Amino acid sequence: MLTVVKIGGAVLENDDELSSFLSVFSSIAGKKVLVHGGGRTSSELMEKLGIQPVMLDGRRVTDAVTLQIVTLAYSGLNKQLVAKLQARKCKAIGLTGADENLLKAVKRPPNPIDFGWVGDISKSFVNTNVLMGYLNHEIVPVLAPLTHDGKGNLLNTNADTIASVVAQALGELEPVRLIYAFEKAGLLWDSEDESTLIPEFHKNDLGKAQYDGHIHAGMIPKLNNAFHALENGVSEVLICKTNQVNKLEVKTILKI
Protein backbone atom coordinates (compact mmCIF):
# COMPACT_ATOMS: atom_id res chain seq x y z
CA MET A 1 0.00 0.00 0.00
CA LEU A 2 1.32 3.42 -1.00
CA THR A 3 0.76 5.98 1.79
CA VAL A 4 0.06 9.69 1.37
CA VAL A 5 0.20 11.61 4.66
CA LYS A 6 -0.96 15.19 5.08
CA ILE A 7 0.18 17.18 8.12
CA GLY A 8 -0.62 20.75 8.88
CA GLY A 9 -1.00 23.52 11.30
CA ALA A 10 -0.23 22.68 14.87
CA VAL A 11 2.32 19.89 14.41
CA LEU A 12 4.60 22.08 12.31
CA GLU A 13 4.71 24.63 15.11
CA ASN A 14 5.58 22.24 17.92
CA ASP A 15 9.17 20.91 17.86
CA ASP A 16 8.48 17.86 20.04
CA GLU A 17 5.34 16.79 18.19
CA LEU A 18 7.03 17.35 14.84
CA SER A 19 10.06 15.33 15.87
CA SER A 20 7.88 12.48 17.09
CA PHE A 21 5.76 12.61 13.92
CA LEU A 22 8.80 12.53 11.63
CA SER A 23 10.20 9.47 13.40
CA VAL A 24 6.87 7.71 13.15
CA PHE A 25 6.44 8.74 9.50
CA SER A 26 9.95 7.50 8.66
CA SER A 27 9.01 4.07 10.01
CA ILE A 28 6.06 3.61 7.61
CA ALA A 29 6.95 0.75 5.29
CA GLY A 30 6.68 1.05 1.52
CA LYS A 31 6.21 3.98 -0.79
CA LYS A 32 5.12 7.20 0.87
CA VAL A 33 4.52 10.88 0.18
CA LEU A 34 4.34 13.70 2.74
CA VAL A 35 2.21 16.78 2.08
CA HIS A 36 2.45 19.69 4.50
CA GLY A 37 0.59 22.90 5.17
CA GLY A 38 2.08 25.95 6.78
CA GLY A 39 -0.69 28.47 7.15
CA ARG A 40 0.18 29.25 10.74
CA THR A 41 3.85 29.86 9.97
CA SER A 42 2.84 32.18 7.13
CA SER A 43 0.37 34.05 9.32
CA GLU A 44 3.02 34.55 12.01
CA LEU A 45 5.53 35.80 9.46
CA MET A 46 2.95 38.22 8.04
CA GLU A 47 2.14 39.44 11.53
CA LYS A 48 5.83 39.97 12.38
CA LEU A 49 6.21 41.91 9.13
CA GLY A 50 3.18 44.02 10.04
CA ILE A 51 1.23 42.92 6.96
CA GLN A 52 -2.53 42.69 7.37
CA PRO A 53 -4.18 39.69 5.74
CA VAL A 54 -6.49 40.69 2.88
CA MET A 55 -9.93 39.16 3.44
CA LEU A 56 -12.86 38.97 1.03
CA ASP A 57 -16.17 37.41 2.03
CA GLY A 58 -14.48 36.05 5.16
CA ARG A 59 -11.76 34.24 3.27
CA ARG A 60 -8.10 35.06 2.84
CA VAL A 61 -6.92 36.50 -0.46
CA THR A 62 -3.44 35.71 -1.79
CA ASP A 63 -2.33 39.08 -3.10
CA ALA A 64 1.20 39.55 -4.46
CA VAL A 65 2.73 40.29 -1.05
CA THR A 66 0.94 37.34 0.56
CA LEU A 67 2.16 35.05 -2.23
CA GLN A 68 5.71 36.23 -1.57
CA ILE A 69 5.37 35.47 2.16
CA VAL A 70 3.72 32.06 1.76
CA THR A 71 6.36 31.14 -0.83
CA LEU A 72 9.13 31.84 1.67
CA ALA A 73 7.30 30.19 4.58
CA TYR A 74 6.18 27.04 2.75
CA SER A 75 9.46 26.54 0.86
CA GLY A 76 11.50 27.08 4.01
CA LEU A 77 9.38 24.69 6.07
CA ASN A 78 9.63 22.19 3.25
CA LYS A 79 13.43 22.16 3.31
CA GLN A 80 13.54 22.00 7.12
CA LEU A 81 11.32 18.90 6.97
CA VAL A 82 13.60 17.34 4.37
CA ALA A 83 16.72 17.94 6.50
CA LYS A 84 14.99 16.38 9.51
CA LEU A 85 13.85 13.35 7.51
CA GLN A 86 17.40 12.80 6.22
CA ALA A 87 18.57 12.63 9.85
CA ARG A 88 16.10 9.74 10.27
CA LYS A 89 17.59 7.88 7.28
CA CYS A 90 14.48 8.69 5.29
CA LYS A 91 15.67 9.78 1.84
CA ALA A 92 13.54 12.81 1.07
CA ILE A 93 13.22 15.48 -1.58
CA GLY A 94 11.34 18.74 -1.11
CA LEU A 95 9.14 19.73 -4.03
CA THR A 96 6.59 22.32 -5.08
CA GLY A 97 4.31 21.96 -8.08
CA ALA A 98 6.83 23.95 -10.13
CA ASP A 99 9.65 21.45 -9.66
CA GLU A 100 9.81 19.22 -12.72
CA ASN A 101 6.34 20.57 -13.53
CA LEU A 102 4.90 18.27 -10.86
CA LEU A 103 1.60 20.13 -10.43
CA LYS A 104 0.58 22.72 -12.97
CA ALA A 105 -2.59 24.39 -11.70
CA VAL A 106 -5.21 26.76 -13.02
CA LYS A 107 -5.29 30.20 -11.42
CA ARG A 108 -8.73 30.56 -9.87
CA PRO A 109 -10.97 32.78 -12.05
CA PRO A 110 -11.48 36.26 -10.55
CA ASN A 111 -15.30 35.93 -10.52
CA PRO A 112 -17.31 35.94 -8.35
CA ILE A 113 -14.47 36.60 -5.86
CA ASP A 114 -10.87 37.31 -6.83
CA PHE A 115 -8.83 35.20 -4.43
CA GLY A 116 -5.60 36.29 -6.11
CA TRP A 117 -2.66 33.92 -6.64
CA VAL A 118 -4.54 30.72 -5.83
CA GLY A 119 -4.25 27.55 -7.89
CA ASP A 120 -7.00 24.99 -8.44
CA ILE A 121 -6.09 21.41 -9.27
CA SER A 122 -7.56 18.02 -10.03
CA LYS A 123 -6.02 14.58 -10.31
CA SER A 124 -5.30 14.89 -14.03
CA PHE A 125 -2.86 17.73 -13.20
CA VAL A 126 -0.53 15.51 -11.16
CA ASN A 127 2.67 14.41 -12.91
CA THR A 128 2.65 10.85 -11.62
CA ASN A 129 5.71 9.90 -13.71
CA VAL A 130 7.84 12.26 -11.65
CA LEU A 131 6.39 11.06 -8.34
CA MET A 132 6.71 7.36 -9.22
CA GLY A 133 10.27 7.98 -10.40
CA TYR A 134 11.16 9.00 -6.85
CA LEU A 135 8.97 6.42 -5.11
CA ASN A 136 10.46 3.57 -7.16
CA HIS A 137 13.89 4.64 -5.89
CA GLU A 138 12.73 4.72 -2.26
CA ILE A 139 12.86 8.50 -2.20
CA VAL A 140 10.08 10.28 -0.30
CA PRO A 141 8.58 13.33 -2.02
CA VAL A 142 7.78 16.08 0.48
CA LEU A 143 5.24 18.42 -1.10
CA ALA A 144 4.76 22.07 -0.17
CA PRO A 145 1.32 23.63 -0.80
CA LEU A 146 2.49 25.56 -3.86
CA THR A 147 1.61 24.84 -7.47
CA HIS A 148 2.46 26.90 -10.57
CA ASP A 149 0.70 28.26 -13.63
CA GLY A 150 3.38 27.44 -16.19
CA LYS A 151 3.74 31.16 -16.87
CA GLY A 152 6.35 31.78 -14.20
CA ASN A 153 4.09 32.19 -11.18
CA LEU A 154 3.79 30.04 -8.10
CA LEU A 155 0.22 29.62 -6.82
CA ASN A 156 -1.05 29.10 -3.29
CA THR A 157 -2.93 25.80 -3.14
CA ASN A 158 -4.68 24.10 -0.25
CA ALA A 159 -2.55 21.27 1.19
CA ASP A 160 -5.57 19.04 1.94
CA THR A 161 -6.54 19.30 -1.71
CA ILE A 162 -3.00 18.56 -2.91
CA ALA A 163 -2.94 15.44 -0.70
CA SER A 164 -6.30 14.36 -2.09
CA VAL A 165 -5.49 14.80 -5.79
CA VAL A 166 -2.01 13.28 -5.42
CA ALA A 167 -3.59 10.24 -3.72
CA GLN A 168 -6.21 10.02 -6.48
CA ALA A 169 -3.62 10.21 -9.26
CA LEU A 170 -1.32 7.64 -7.64
CA GLY A 171 -4.41 5.50 -6.92
CA GLU A 172 -4.68 4.84 -10.65
CA LEU A 173 -1.34 3.04 -10.45
CA GLU A 174 -1.33 1.37 -7.02
CA PRO A 175 -3.58 0.94 -3.97
CA VAL A 176 -3.27 4.15 -1.93
CA ARG A 177 -4.01 4.96 1.71
CA LEU A 178 -4.54 8.67 2.39
CA ILE A 179 -4.05 9.87 5.97
CA TYR A 180 -5.03 13.30 7.24
CA ALA A 181 -2.90 13.57 10.39
CA PHE A 182 -3.44 16.31 12.91
CA GLU A 183 -3.41 17.04 16.64
CA LYS A 184 -6.58 15.09 17.50
CA ALA A 185 -7.22 11.34 17.61
CA GLY A 186 -9.60 11.55 14.67
CA LEU A 187 -13.07 12.88 14.07
CA LEU A 188 -14.60 13.57 17.50
CA TRP A 189 -18.27 13.83 18.38
CA ASP A 190 -17.24 16.38 21.00
CA SER A 191 -14.11 18.15 19.76
CA GLU A 192 -12.88 18.62 23.35
CA ASP A 193 -13.25 14.97 24.36
CA GLU A 194 -11.05 12.33 22.71
CA SER A 195 -13.18 9.55 24.20
CA THR A 196 -15.89 10.56 21.71
CA LEU A 197 -13.79 9.43 18.73
CA ILE A 198 -15.91 8.34 15.78
CA PRO A 199 -14.24 5.13 14.50
CA GLU A 200 -16.08 5.16 11.20
CA PHE A 201 -17.74 8.11 9.56
CA HIS A 202 -19.94 7.82 6.49
CA LYS A 203 -20.40 10.54 3.92
CA ASN A 204 -24.17 10.29 4.45
CA ASP A 205 -23.69 11.33 8.09
CA LEU A 206 -21.99 14.58 7.16
CA GLY A 207 -25.10 16.71 6.67
CA LYS A 208 -26.72 15.82 9.98
CA ALA A 209 -23.47 15.94 12.01
CA GLN A 210 -22.72 19.35 10.57
CA TYR A 211 -26.26 20.55 11.23
CA ASP A 212 -26.08 19.31 14.83
CA GLY A 213 -22.83 21.22 15.30
CA HIS A 214 -20.67 18.14 15.88
CA ILE A 215 -18.39 18.83 12.94
CA HIS A 216 -16.41 22.03 13.13
CA ALA A 217 -16.80 24.24 10.05
CA GLY A 218 -13.02 24.08 9.49
CA MET A 219 -13.23 20.31 9.06
CA ILE A 220 -15.72 20.45 6.19
CA PRO A 221 -13.26 21.16 3.34
CA LYS A 222 -10.95 18.45 4.70
CA LEU A 223 -13.82 15.95 4.78
CA ASN A 224 -14.94 16.91 1.31
CA ASN A 225 -11.38 16.33 0.05
CA ALA A 226 -11.37 13.00 1.87
CA PHE A 227 -14.68 11.79 0.40
CA HIS A 228 -13.65 13.04 -3.02
CA ALA A 229 -10.54 10.87 -2.76
CA LEU A 230 -12.63 7.80 -1.88
CA GLU A 231 -14.92 8.48 -4.81
CA ASN A 232 -11.92 8.71 -7.13
CA GLY A 233 -10.00 5.52 -6.58
CA VAL A 234 -8.20 5.99 -3.26
CA SER A 235 -8.48 2.69 -1.34
CA GLU A 236 -8.62 4.04 2.19
CA VAL A 237 -8.90 7.47 3.81
CA LEU A 238 -8.20 7.99 7.50
CA ILE A 239 -8.01 10.81 10.00
CA CYS A 240 -5.74 10.32 12.99
CA LYS A 241 -3.23 11.89 15.36
CA THR A 242 0.22 12.58 13.90
CA ASN A 243 1.92 10.01 16.15
CA GLN A 244 -0.45 7.27 14.92
CA VAL A 245 0.36 7.30 11.21
CA ASN A 246 2.41 4.09 11.36
CA LYS A 247 0.23 2.08 13.78
CA LEU A 248 -3.25 3.39 12.96
CA GLU A 249 -4.68 1.84 16.13
CA VAL A 250 -6.76 4.92 16.95
CA LYS A 251 -8.35 6.66 13.98
CA THR A 252 -11.46 7.60 12.07
CA ILE A 253 -12.04 5.62 8.87
CA LEU A 254 -14.04 7.51 6.29
CA LYS A 255 -16.58 5.68 4.13
CA ILE A 256 -18.70 6.53 1.14
Place this chain on the structure above:
Amino acid sequence: MLTVVKIGGAVLENDDELSSFLSVFSSIAGKKVLVHGGGRTSSELMEKLGIQPVMLDGRRVTDAVTLQIVTLAYSGLNKQLVAKLQARKCKAIGLTGADENLLKAVKRPPNPIDFGWVGDISKSFVNTNVLMGYLNHEIVPVLAPLTHDGKGNLLNTNADTIASVVAQALGELEPVRLIYAFEKAGLLWDSEDESTLIPEFHKNDLGKAQYDGHIHAGMIPKLNNAFHALENGVSEVLICKTNQVNKLEVKTILKI
Protein backbone atom coordinates in the same frame (compact mmCIF):
# COMPACT_ATOMS: atom_id res chain seq x y z
CA MET B 1 30.52 21.04 -22.20
CA LEU B 2 28.53 20.96 -18.96
CA THR B 3 27.86 24.48 -17.66
CA VAL B 4 27.60 25.57 -14.02
CA VAL B 5 26.36 29.15 -13.62
CA LYS B 6 26.42 31.03 -10.34
CA ILE B 7 24.26 34.15 -9.96
CA GLY B 8 23.91 36.27 -6.91
CA GLY B 9 23.10 39.49 -5.28
CA ALA B 10 21.93 42.22 -7.57
CA VAL B 11 20.37 40.19 -10.38
CA LEU B 12 17.99 38.42 -7.98
CA GLU B 13 16.68 41.78 -6.82
CA ASN B 14 16.01 43.25 -10.24
CA ASP B 15 12.99 41.78 -12.06
CA ASP B 16 14.07 42.90 -15.54
CA GLU B 17 17.66 41.72 -15.20
CA LEU B 18 16.52 38.43 -13.69
CA SER B 19 14.01 37.87 -16.45
CA SER B 20 16.62 38.56 -19.11
CA PHE B 21 19.17 36.34 -17.36
CA LEU B 22 16.72 33.42 -17.08
CA SER B 23 15.90 33.61 -20.80
CA VAL B 24 19.57 33.68 -21.68
CA PHE B 25 20.35 30.86 -19.23
CA SER B 26 17.53 28.73 -20.66
CA SER B 27 19.09 29.03 -24.12
CA ILE B 28 22.43 27.51 -23.05
CA ALA B 29 22.78 24.21 -24.87
CA GLY B 30 23.63 20.99 -23.07
CA LYS B 31 23.71 20.03 -19.42
CA LYS B 32 23.58 22.91 -16.99
CA VAL B 33 23.29 23.71 -13.30
CA LEU B 34 22.23 27.01 -11.73
CA VAL B 35 23.53 28.04 -8.31
CA HIS B 36 22.09 31.14 -6.69
CA GLY B 37 22.87 33.34 -3.70
CA GLY B 38 20.34 35.41 -1.86
CA GLY B 39 22.21 37.35 0.78
CA ARG B 40 20.53 40.64 -0.09
CA THR B 41 17.03 39.16 0.09
CA SER B 42 17.88 37.66 3.48
CA SER B 43 19.30 40.93 4.75
CA GLU B 44 16.19 42.79 3.66
CA LEU B 45 13.93 40.26 5.34
CA MET B 46 15.97 40.50 8.55
CA GLU B 47 15.78 44.27 8.42
CA LYS B 48 12.00 44.23 7.91
CA LEU B 49 11.70 41.85 10.85
CA GLY B 50 13.83 44.18 12.96
CA ILE B 51 16.53 41.56 13.52
CA GLN B 52 20.08 42.87 13.85
CA PRO B 53 22.75 40.84 12.06
CA VAL B 54 25.18 39.22 14.50
CA MET B 55 28.73 40.13 13.53
CA LEU B 56 32.00 38.70 14.83
CA ASP B 57 35.37 39.94 13.64
CA GLY B 58 33.59 41.86 10.88
CA ARG B 59 31.84 38.81 9.51
CA ARG B 60 28.24 37.71 9.76
CA VAL B 61 27.32 34.91 12.14
CA THR B 62 24.49 32.50 11.31
CA ASP B 63 22.76 32.17 14.67
CA ALA B 64 19.53 30.16 14.98
CA VAL B 65 17.28 33.07 14.03
CA THR B 66 19.47 34.01 11.06
CA LEU B 67 19.45 30.40 9.87
CA GLN B 68 15.65 30.42 10.03
CA ILE B 69 15.51 33.62 7.95
CA VAL B 70 18.05 32.55 5.33
CA THR B 71 16.28 29.19 5.03
CA LEU B 72 13.01 30.94 4.17
CA ALA B 73 14.66 33.49 1.88
CA TYR B 74 16.89 31.07 -0.04
CA SER B 75 14.28 28.31 -0.35
CA GLY B 76 11.62 30.79 -1.45
CA LEU B 77 13.91 32.40 -4.04
CA ASN B 78 14.85 28.95 -5.24
CA LYS B 79 11.24 27.96 -5.97
CA GLN B 80 10.50 31.31 -7.63
CA LEU B 81 13.46 30.73 -9.97
CA VAL B 82 12.19 27.23 -10.76
CA ALA B 83 8.68 28.52 -11.63
CA LYS B 84 10.21 31.18 -13.90
CA LEU B 85 12.46 28.65 -15.64
CA GLN B 86 9.49 26.34 -16.27
CA ALA B 87 7.76 29.23 -18.06
CA ARG B 88 10.81 29.30 -20.38
CA LYS B 89 10.44 25.58 -21.15
CA CYS B 90 13.52 24.88 -19.07
CA LYS B 91 12.71 21.82 -16.95
CA ALA B 92 14.06 22.72 -13.53
CA ILE B 93 14.12 21.34 -10.02
CA GLY B 94 14.94 23.38 -6.93
CA LEU B 95 17.30 21.69 -4.49
CA THR B 96 19.20 22.30 -1.29
CA GLY B 97 21.99 20.08 0.00
CA ALA B 98 19.44 18.23 2.14
CA ASP B 99 17.37 17.05 -0.82
CA GLU B 100 18.37 13.49 -1.65
CA ASN B 101 21.43 14.17 0.51
CA LEU B 102 22.93 16.16 -2.34
CA LEU B 103 25.48 18.07 -0.25
CA LYS B 104 26.19 16.94 3.28
CA ALA B 105 28.51 19.50 4.85
CA VAL B 106 30.61 19.82 7.99
CA LYS B 107 29.46 22.46 10.47
CA ARG B 108 32.34 24.90 10.80
CA PRO B 109 34.24 24.30 14.07
CA PRO B 110 33.52 26.96 16.72
CA ASN B 111 37.20 27.88 17.11
CA PRO B 112 38.71 30.39 16.63
CA ILE B 113 35.41 32.10 15.71
CA ASP B 114 31.98 30.50 16.08
CA PHE B 115 30.20 31.41 12.86
CA GLY B 116 27.15 29.39 13.92
CA TRP B 117 25.11 27.31 11.47
CA VAL B 118 27.59 27.47 8.60
CA GLY B 119 28.55 24.45 6.51
CA ASP B 120 31.94 23.82 4.91
CA ILE B 121 32.19 21.63 1.86
CA SER B 122 34.63 20.17 -0.64
CA LYS B 123 34.15 18.34 -3.92
CA SER B 124 34.05 14.89 -2.31
CA PHE B 125 30.84 15.96 -0.51
CA VAL B 126 28.87 16.41 -3.74
CA ASN B 127 26.45 13.61 -4.60
CA THR B 128 27.19 13.55 -8.32
CA ASN B 129 24.92 10.53 -8.91
CA VAL B 130 21.90 12.61 -7.99
CA LEU B 131 23.01 15.57 -10.10
CA MET B 132 23.86 13.45 -13.15
CA GLY B 133 20.52 11.64 -12.77
CA TYR B 134 18.78 14.94 -13.41
CA LEU B 135 21.23 16.22 -16.03
CA ASN B 136 20.97 13.01 -18.06
CA HIS B 137 17.19 13.58 -18.22
CA GLU B 138 17.61 17.20 -19.37
CA ILE B 139 16.46 18.51 -16.00
CA VAL B 140 18.27 21.57 -14.65
CA PRO B 141 19.18 21.45 -10.94
CA VAL B 142 18.74 24.87 -9.31
CA LEU B 143 20.80 24.92 -6.12
CA ALA B 144 20.11 27.13 -3.11
CA PRO B 145 23.06 28.02 -0.84
CA LEU B 146 21.99 25.61 1.90
CA THR B 147 23.67 22.34 2.84
CA HIS B 148 22.86 20.02 5.74
CA ASP B 149 24.72 18.19 8.49
CA GLY B 150 22.85 14.87 8.29
CA LYS B 151 21.65 15.45 11.84
CA GLY B 152 18.53 17.35 10.88
CA ASN B 153 20.00 20.83 10.47
CA LEU B 154 20.33 22.95 7.38
CA LEU B 155 23.58 24.92 7.14
CA ASN B 156 24.29 28.27 5.51
CA THR B 157 26.91 27.78 2.81
CA ASN B 158 28.51 30.28 0.46
CA ALA B 159 26.99 30.04 -3.02
CA ASP B 160 30.31 30.77 -4.79
CA THR B 161 31.82 27.82 -2.95
CA ILE B 162 28.88 25.55 -3.79
CA ALA B 163 29.26 26.45 -7.48
CA SER B 164 32.99 25.75 -7.30
CA VAL B 165 32.77 22.34 -5.58
CA VAL B 166 29.82 21.22 -7.73
CA ALA B 167 31.82 22.15 -10.86
CA GLN B 168 34.86 20.29 -9.49
CA ALA B 169 32.86 17.15 -8.70
CA LEU B 170 31.10 17.12 -12.08
CA GLY B 171 34.46 17.87 -13.71
CA GLU B 172 35.57 14.37 -12.80
CA LEU B 173 32.85 13.03 -15.12
CA GLU B 174 32.68 15.55 -17.97
CA PRO B 175 34.36 18.76 -19.16
CA VAL B 176 32.86 21.60 -17.12
CA ARG B 177 32.67 25.35 -17.69
CA LEU B 178 32.05 27.37 -14.51
CA ILE B 179 30.61 30.87 -14.93
CA TYR B 180 30.39 33.44 -12.16
CA ALA B 181 27.73 35.79 -13.54
CA PHE B 182 27.06 39.16 -11.97
CA GLU B 183 26.16 42.74 -12.77
CA LYS B 184 29.54 43.72 -14.29
CA ALA B 185 31.12 42.71 -17.60
CA GLY B 186 33.85 40.78 -15.82
CA LEU B 187 36.89 41.61 -13.75
CA LEU B 188 37.54 45.33 -14.22
CA TRP B 189 40.79 47.20 -13.67
CA ASP B 190 38.66 50.15 -12.57
CA SER B 191 35.44 48.79 -11.08
CA GLU B 192 33.50 51.87 -12.29
CA ASP B 193 34.64 51.64 -15.89
CA GLU B 194 33.60 48.67 -18.01
CA SER B 195 36.08 49.62 -20.73
CA THR B 196 38.82 48.46 -18.34
CA LEU B 197 37.65 44.83 -18.56
CA ILE B 198 40.50 42.37 -18.00
CA PRO B 199 39.99 39.70 -20.70
CA GLU B 200 42.34 37.22 -19.04
CA PHE B 201 43.40 37.19 -15.42
CA HIS B 202 46.10 34.91 -14.09
CA LYS B 203 46.27 33.62 -10.53
CA ASN B 204 49.82 35.03 -10.29
CA ASP B 205 48.43 38.53 -10.87
CA LEU B 206 46.12 38.34 -7.89
CA GLY B 207 48.55 39.46 -5.20
CA LYS B 208 49.76 42.56 -7.03
CA ALA B 209 46.29 43.55 -8.31
CA GLN B 210 44.93 43.23 -4.81
CA TYR B 211 47.86 45.17 -3.35
CA ASP B 212 47.38 47.93 -5.92
CA GLY B 213 43.70 48.15 -4.97
CA HIS B 214 42.37 47.07 -8.37
CA ILE B 215 40.54 44.04 -7.01
CA HIS B 216 37.75 44.77 -4.58
CA ALA B 217 38.07 42.85 -1.29
CA GLY B 218 34.65 41.28 -1.89
CA MET B 219 35.93 39.65 -5.10
CA ILE B 220 38.78 37.79 -3.38
CA PRO B 221 36.76 34.80 -2.05
CA LYS B 222 35.06 34.49 -5.46
CA LEU B 223 38.44 34.49 -7.22
CA ASN B 224 39.86 31.98 -4.77
CA ASN B 225 36.88 29.69 -5.44
CA ALA B 226 37.43 30.20 -9.17
CA PHE B 227 41.15 29.34 -9.07
CA HIS B 228 40.47 26.42 -6.78
CA ALA B 229 38.04 25.08 -9.41
CA LEU B 230 40.68 25.39 -12.16
CA GLU B 231 43.21 23.59 -9.95
CA ASN B 232 40.72 20.78 -9.39
CA GLY B 233 39.67 19.66 -12.82
CA VAL B 234 37.26 22.34 -14.04
CA SER B 235 38.06 23.03 -17.72
CA GLU B 236 37.19 26.71 -17.88
CA VAL B 237 36.25 29.41 -15.35
CA LEU B 238 34.77 32.73 -16.48
CA ILE B 239 33.38 35.88 -14.94
CA CYS B 240 30.81 37.80 -16.97
CA LYS B 241 27.61 39.80 -16.95
CA THR B 242 24.42 37.79 -16.37
CA ASN B 243 23.09 38.50 -19.89
CA GLN B 244 26.30 37.09 -21.44
CA VAL B 245 26.20 33.54 -20.09
CA ASN B 246 25.10 32.04 -23.43
CA LYS B 247 27.26 34.11 -25.79
CA LEU B 248 30.36 34.76 -23.67
CA GLU B 249 31.56 37.48 -26.04
CA VAL B 250 32.54 39.81 -23.21
CA LYS B 251 34.12 38.14 -20.18
CA THR B 252 37.14 37.58 -18.02
CA ILE B 253 38.79 34.19 -18.45
CA LEU B 254 40.64 33.03 -15.36
CA LYS B 255 43.91 31.13 -15.70
CA ILE B 256 46.24 29.30 -13.38
